[in-house]
Every structure is written in structure tokens, then in C-alpha cells.
Amino acid sequence: MSRKLENSELDRLDVASFKEVKKSPIIIILDNVRSLNNIGSVFRTADAFLIQKIYLCGITATPPHKDIRKTALGATESVDWEYREDTLELVEELKQKGIQIVSVEQAEKAVMLNDFQINSDETIALVFGNEVKGVSQEVVTASDTVLEIPQFGTKHSLNISVSTGVVVWDVWSKQNAEK
Secondary structure (H helix, E strand, C coil): CCCCCCHHHCCCCCHHHHHHCCCEEEEEEEECCCCHHHHHHHHHHHHHCCEEEEEEECCCCCCCCHHHHHHHCCHHHHCCEEEECCHHHHHHHHHHCCCEEEEECCCCCCEEHHHCCCCCCCCEEEEEEECCCECCHHHHHHCCEEEECCCCCCCCCCCHHHHHHHHHHHHHHHHHCCC
């Protein structure tokens, strides 16, 4: 029988060590995400996979906020983040730096997540959208790739924090498979 581990046995980084450690070549962009709990959950996922940075765009709220803090559980202190008013402007700026822009959305010619192939050395910016409207069309149009999570039930989409966890885990796994 297995014994649950105590937090002290998990060998996690402290915030100072997290800031110094080499980050994954993944950036997260939140395009007009309205739920503070979703934002906090994304911070926790970003912490778990050593994400380079989170960009909070448009109406997306920023720390410090008690409802973000409630689900982030301290990850707003470890993960680097920045607010940007205009998501499209940010996307164009990152593209100029050679960063691949990948919107997670249901769209024509979307690549299914299980078929998505990556260059493990290339930095990828993953764009996740509003809970109702998704990623804005202008950002989808400006993206290098549109990625879709295969789904088989009756619902049209997953919660944004769940989508972030699924996609980040998949991309992180593919980046680290060769190592």
C-alpha cells in the first residue's frame, strides 16, 4: 500500500530558487479571461511547469487580488507576469522575437493536440481565451498555429484552467521527451 507524502517530502523549490532556475520555453497569454479563479489556477499550473512568463491581457485581472490568490496559492509570487492591454499587439511583438504563437481554440485547420509536433528548443507562446468567446479572431488569425484539444462528449469546450493544464502538460512533455 502507498503512503501519501508530506509536503516536506516533495522536494519543491522555494520562491528564490524558482526565480533562479532555468525555465521551460513556454509562455502563457491570457486573452480577456474574466474569472479570477481561472487566472489563479493558471498561475499554479505555470509554477508547476516552470513557465517563463504569463501575460495577462485586456480585461484579465492582475495580482494582487484575493480571488486570484485563493487558487494561485502563492504562485503569483514565483511566476513572472506582466499586464498588457492589447493581446494582438503583444502577439505581434513576440512574433518579431521569433516566438511561435499558438492559440488554443476550435477553428478551421486547427491541429489536434495529440498531432502537434514541436521543436524542443523553440519558445512557444500559448494563447488561452475568454470563457465565453474564446481567443479573439484577430489573435487566432495572427497565430502561427491553432491548437485544438480533442473532445468526445456533449460539451463544446473545457474550462480555461483545465485547458491550460492539459496543453501545458502536453507541450512540456514533448519538449522534455528528448532530454
